[in-house]
Amino acid sequence: MERAEHLITDMANFSMMYAExxxxxxxxxxxxxxxxxxxxxxxxxxxIYSSAVSILETYLDEVLNCLVFSDRLVxxxxxxxxxxxxxxxxxxxxxxxxxRQIFHRLDDVEAFYKAATGVDIFPNEDLKERLKERxxxxxxxxxxxxxxxxxxxxxxxxxxxxxxxxxxxxxHERVKAGVAQLHKGG
Numbered sequence: 001m002e003r004a005e006h007l008i009t010d011m012a013n014f015s016m017m018y019a020e021x022x023x024x025x026x027x028x029x030x031x032x033x034x035x036x037x038x039x040x041x042x043x044x045x046x047x048i049y050s051s052a053v054s055i056l057e058t059y060l061d062e063v064l065n066c067l068v069f070s071d072r073l074v075x076x077x078x079x080x081x082x083x084x085x086x087x088x089x090x091x092x093x094x095x096x097x098x099x100r101q102i103f104h105r106l107d108d109v110e111a112f113y114k115a116a117t118g119v120d121i122f123p124n125e126d127l128k129e130r131l132k133e134r135x136x137x138x139x140x141x142x143x144x145x146x147x148x149x150x151x152x153x154x155x156x157x158x159x160x161x162x163x164x165x166x167x168x169x170x171x172h173e174r175v176k177a178g179v180a181q182l183h184k185g186g
Contacts, residue, residue: 015172018059022161022168025052029157046141049157053138056131056164057103063175064109065098067116073182074116081115083108104135113171119178123170127163134160 025048032048035041067074069091079089087093103109106128113121122128 015059015168018055018168019165021055022052022165025055026158026161029154029161033154045153045157049134049160050138050142052157052160052164053104053135056167059164059168060103060109061101063171064112064116067175067179068098069095071179074179077118077182078112078116081112083111084115104139106132106135113175117175117178118182119174121171121174122167127167130163131167134163 029045029048032041032044035044068078069075075091075094076089078084079087079094084094084097087097098112101108101112106122110121110128113119
């Protein structure tokens, strides 16, 4: 159980760090609010929006890897799941597979967390669907490099940051409880 408690502490540190990242983005975003409607402001809002989605993807990646590769029980559960069973619990092959995972594919990510910890990481389908739509917007912003007509308003960027904060807070509590339950034999 001591390992599970250490893992939960690591997760808390990850969650706090990513909450600080979204807070920093908010500070920059509010500074842009005084700029008026300019091309520079639109560019900054696109950058903030894109960065917020990157924070989400990195958080999902880091927490899953931390869980899987520092807790043997969590590793075994993931390794026994349909997308990993072919690797015969070979840690190197599981690690390679996870390193190729694109963490904005939320359905896959959700399935990996469910297999590894036994919990659903999304509080509801609505949040997951909103994040999927926001990931699509980010994709257009990044790969069209501002050549699209997409505009990221203060409100839409704030809503994205709120959703990310909600997910991180919810995930932290659910995964913490799931890992603790696994180690109690449940």
